[in-house]
Amino acid sequence: MPRERRGKKRELRTMAAPFTVAAPSGARIRDRLRMTAEEAEILRLVGEHNGRHQRADLAERVRLGRVKVKENRRAERKKKLTAVSSSRWAGAMTRASEDQYQLSLRCLFDERAGLRRAVRIIERRLAVPCGQRQGRTRGYPDRAERWQKQRRLAVLNTRLADVEERIEQGRPAIVVGGRRLAKVRHSLADAQLTETEWHEQWEAARLFLTADGESAAPYGNYTITVHPETGEVSLVLPEPLRHLANAPRGRYKLGCTVGFSHRREEWLNRACAHRAVRYDIVYEPDRGRWYIDASWSSDTAVSPSxxxxxxxxxxxxxxxxxxxxxxxxxxxxxxxxxxxxxxxxxxxxxxxxxxxxxxxxxxxxxxxxxxxxxxxxxxxxxxxxxxxxxxxxxxxxxxxxxxxxxxxxxxxxxxxxxxxxxxxxxxxxxxxxxxxxxxxxxxxxxxxxxxxxxxxxxxxxxxxxxxxxxxxxxLGHGARRRPGVTAHHQRMVERRATGQTVHIPRPCGTASPPRRASTPTRGDKTRPCQGDQLALFPDLEDRSRGHRTTRPDSCDSANTGQLA
CATH class of the missing domain: 3.30.420.140 (YqgF/RNase H-like domain)
Known part of the structure; x- marks a missing residue:
């Protein structure tokens, strides 16, 4: 196939219009929990208990596959979890399972799109003989690389078939705790971790201490409550752990307090108004610290276009x-x-x-x-x-x-x-x-x-x-500079990069400097005629001030520069 002519300009692709990035839809702040060893152990027991049942609920949700919202049996699963925890813990577990399932499906769709794109590019290049070019597609330089790409194409097709099968069945592969951390288990030396340290991180990542906020609930959350004035933290214990409660109604109150110094006013406004606030309690074993995160949805803000x-x-x-x-x-x-x-x-x-x-x-x-x-x-x-x-x-x-x-x-x-x-x-x-x-x-x-x-x-x-x-x-302007703006200045001999979008009209009726007989023109003439120059001849009073640089109005005289 012959190459395209060098003189032919390459067409530019259509560029999308600029847009304003939407404002953040929520906020998340963190504070440290300075607890005793006994309180940390109780939190660990609660997290392990809830995490075990939440993983079982997630497995059941994956087995259901891609079904409509009315057919995901959430009410039935929540009733089963309520018997081993509480109604609010069960609601948080089922909601977390549904969110994780939908996120995993979106990741599968993205992976399928990426694999299809890679397969399409390799197949297009394989269709061109080695060392040749068809249009804008180049073939591989030698047969050795072409053979490697054929093997690569077979691997990608196998992965693509597996992904499409998972999407068809609606059963994504989910690793609670993180697939990356799970793979680290097989290369502890490279990660500079011992087996004990890895187990601590793995168990900490699989804890479930998440409580969704509830409007009209005490201080925005009944399951995990943070008092806005005193900063006391208390949580509802699951049914099998109610014997560890140190507060009424099966609650456990921590001896430490939190203040949320960052964006504290926003958090106080929501907590005092009993608006929904979600709390997550996490443990970082590498630091040996416990943290509590508060998050909430922000009001919709319309950004200017x-x-x-x-x-x-x-x-x-x-x-x-x-x-x-x-x-x-x-x-x-x-x-x-x-x-x-x-x-x-x-x-x-x-x-x-x-x-x-x-x-x-x-x-x-x-x-x-x-x-x-x-x-x-x-x-x-x-x-x-x-x-x-x-x-x-x-x-x-x-x-x-x-x-x-x-x-x-x-x-x-x-x-x-x-x-x-x-x-x-x-x-x-x-x-x-x-x-x-x-x-x-x-x-x-x-x-x-x-x-x-x-x-x-x-x-x-x-x-x-x-x-x-x-x-x-x-700003809506073109990315290229307007030609001729950055030319040498006639007096100061400097270049400037300003005035790119401001329209500066050329003086009408002026010629600076005036052309001479030996000055070539843009056309075919070498000696200008009298009609080639349309100059405004200022009167004697204005001659010392230079020529006019503005377009004369309809009432101006073209010969004298004075008002008619």
């Missing part, structure tokens, strides 16, 4: 997310870059707990920068590397360089960054605008890197140019 943000006439901060840093630039309401480029490092190496804290620190600094520059919002790319991760080597390069690039893409915390930024920006009064990521890096380097570097002494990278393109796209 990108058009409304643009009409505010305020600045916006364009941000380009990379593997090890955030590149940002402040843009004025017209889409012009203002000030110096901003670079915020992100250290995403090390343990997962530390990575999350470093990511929050980087977002905190980003929000601070946006507020210092009086920005109304933050524009980011609507990133999602699902396609790239599923395709792997087929679309992201080969060899050592391609492997490094794939690892870089896999290490970018896109989903977590988006969720953290959405929540933290909302509570700081900022709007988050997501834009289409198409061509931002290419156009940022081609149209913005050099002009920005010429107006600042700070090193400007292609990522800073991409942040400008992202911010402009969030």
């Amino acid at each position: 990108p058009q409304e943000v643009r009409s505010f006439g305020e600045r916006i901060l364009g941000v380009d997310l990379n593997a090890d840093h955030l590149a940002a630039y402040v843009l004025d309401p017209h889409g012009n870059p203002v000030g110096e480029p901003i670079t915020l490092p992100i250290a995403i190496t090390g343990p997962a707990s530390q990575r999350d804290g470093r990511l929050r620190a980087a977002i905190t600094e980003l929000v601070t920068v946006a507020r210092e520059h009086h920005c109304a919002g933050i524009a980011i790319e609507n990133l999602g590397f699902d396609d790239a991760r599923a395709a792997g080597r087929e679309t992201m390069g080969r060899g050592g360089r391609g492997k490094k690039f794939r690892r870089t893409v896999a290490g970018i915390p896109t989903a977590r960054f988006r969720e953290r930024l959405r929540s933290m920006a909302f509570h700081n009064g900022l709007v988050v605008i997501a834009v289409d990521p198409a061509y931002t890096s290419i156009w940022g380097e081609r149209y913005w890197k050099t002009p920005l570097q010429q107006q600042t002494k700070t090193t400007v990278t292609r990522h800073h140019g991409a942040s400008v393109a992202i911010g402009r796209r969030g």
